[in-house]
Amino acid sequence: MAAPFSWIKPEPHGIYIPPADCWVDPSRAVDHALVTHGHADHARGGHGETVATPETLAIMELRYRTGAEDDAGEVPHKAVPVEYGETIRLKGGVDAIYIPAGHVLGSAQILLEHAGERVIVTGDYKRREDPTCPPFEVTACDIFITEATFGLPVFEHPPIEEEMQKLLGRLAAHPDRCVLVGAYALGKAQRVIAELRRAGHSQPIYLHGAMEKMCRLYEEHGVDLGELRLVADATKDELRGHIVVCPPSALNDRWSRRLPDPITAMASGWMRVRQRARQRNVELPLVISDHADWNELTRTIREVDAQENWITHGREDALLRWCQLHQRRAKALALVGYEDEDD
């Protein structure tokens, strides 16, 4: 019999499963990929075959034409949908089950089972309630491979309601200006819009052109975002007193000059640190993240209670230290290519 867990190998470009010849979230094109969610640092185009939730595959089709026919009527990059909770049998006797991760629409943790051993790859996750996706489910396993984007004790995300009140308060105080909210185009933007609706904001919300398709995709998957309009179709005066949502990269871009004296806001977990907000010239920092904060990371490790924790992309050092202090076995993986700057 093979050594325990020899069927799972962390490599620089992703987690490799030799018996199934399959990669989890590989950062380069491979023949067989299991993808946790649609963010570009986890989901890349060009895989021969991609196994993911139907929502994630819809996002990947939009971005990379995964699962779509080419001009010759062929499907060069195959899509294999798997519902939450459904078991899919891979080669070499490896089972994969996709479990909600609560990160963005379609996001999943992947539970891998082989020879009675259970490994979970979380991808990205959070523990807060989110109107755009089902909540993270704590699932028992032997090895828990967790993200650590906000793996420092300084990161504590406040309740999102408080941040919404900050945003709406500022908007109301400046009826002749607009509030420009920088938010990651997949997930963060739709969550912010949905939370604004929940907070009672029924005014139209204006979008940067790059946001439109993803918002429509969310709507097609049953997420109600209220009335959305494009900045491109509006005059400067029409935008006064309204919220405009754009990708973070557009915040200080020439594009924003067409807006009426915008108050620059950004929705990101990094906004907890004042200097991070200053570096991005943000006037109204909104501490809103789709990742687990420090308390959620440590709570999740305790609740999952795996024999061993592997920590990836983010501030591994601190979470590793916490595991040591709490007598939990842990190691850091050096995976490349994970970007976390825009969350």
Place this chain on the structure above:
Amino acid sequence: MEEFAALIDALVYTRSRNEKLRLIAEYLKATPDPDRGWALAALSDGLDFPAVKSSTIRNLLKDRIDPVLWTLSRDFVGDTAETASLLWPAPDEPPSPPSVSETVELLSEMNRKSVLTELPKLLDRLDSSGRYALLKLATGGMRIGVSSRLAKTAFAQGFDVSVDQVEEYWHGLTPPYPELFAWAAEGADPPDIENLPTFRPFMLAHPLEETVVDLADYAAEWKWDGIRVQLVRAGGETRLFSRSGDDISATFPEFLEILPMNAVLDGELLVRGSHQGGEAGGAASFNALQQRLGRKTVSKKMLAEYPAFIRLYDVLLLEGDDIRTLPWTKRRGRLEALASRLPESHFDISSVVEATDFEHLAEIREGSREDAIEGLMLKRRDSPYIAGRRVGYWYKWKRDPLLVDCVLMYAQRGSGKRSSFFSDYTFGCWDGDPDSGADLLPVGKAYSGFTDEELKKLDRHVRSNTVNRFGPVRETDKSLVFEVAFDSVHESKRHKSGLAMRFPRIHRIRWDKPPHEADRIEALRALIAD
């Protein structure tokens, strides 16, 4: 304290200077005495609580959180006060914030022992923003993008008085500045500083860039490499101030009994020698002056070995007359007349450099490197003496910098605006032929000279070319060449290379240049000016 904390947070996130001025002015108008005075002192670096240091905060936190987690957090956030404000455990009781005055009172009562029990009590009374404001106020140096000048300008705008007058009174007053608020906010008589030996703000110069000036309008002087000082005698007392207005009288006691009249004099503090400008120049290198700086007490030996003198540039007040509004030529005349009444042992006058025209002056400036002089000053002949840096009056015209190609060796994260960026670079030169296996020797450190865009690229370079980590320091693979500019280089026992650069900064990033083509240490040594 809530209003003050809200002000600090708003200032942190505000970029527009006008908006910052408005925020501070509104706060000062809406806040009662003495809170607003203390707040103004905090914003203008006027507060000092010797018992509370960054290390105090660090130690308090390390008792409450694992030291490794503290260090990792501090390293990421890039600011001790902010890290502590975020990590401080939430108190069981709801916050009961003290006023700014109460805070200041409690802080000033603390000593090195009591701070360990008293500061935590204060922290427990505040929320995260309040803790941040408290720790910033307690440790001084707010680093929130508000200069002392900006705070004073906001005060002046808020109460509709002249900022020059505020500057004038400022150094004669102490926090919480009751006389200043009484004058500006309530129309009382202005503070009386005439008989106080107080610092008057310096007139400063702009760098001369593409401009050509007419020597009929401008006079030239050498730019001496010492420290700019102001010597003031009033009310029977003499004091010596540095450029920032710090009182350095105790470090240079030889000037305290020597001025025979009431006056405010502007000049360069130098040590006797023949390094700058040869025998005629009469001044030693900056290195020699450095032996005297920063000492609390001065031995007789020091006084004898490094005799200091002031090379006078200007006179502001003389025997009861404020002559700052007079043109430079008139003041120069008064200065020259005055010189004969001052002891030669301690004073001389910065001589005017004569040139036929600007081109001739440019030639003279070219020669200044051999004379080990920093460059020239150009002063408009009709310029009054005005506090601060006004365009068109005074220019500094430094000689061109020296350049050397160095290899990036180590990088460290910056603080403040650059927190989490690797922005502080240590670079080296080859100690021999790199193709025969010579090593790099560190020769200097630089934090400036690049744009924000370049900083991002450099940060990325460091992250993806790290070969070793030592706490906050990354060792890189030594693949990137910097063209480093510096004013001069000196022998130094403090550095392994035996060399110390003055004012090194990144001149260009040579992404294109292979590291083995960087300069050798001999090339740098050949530029030594000592």
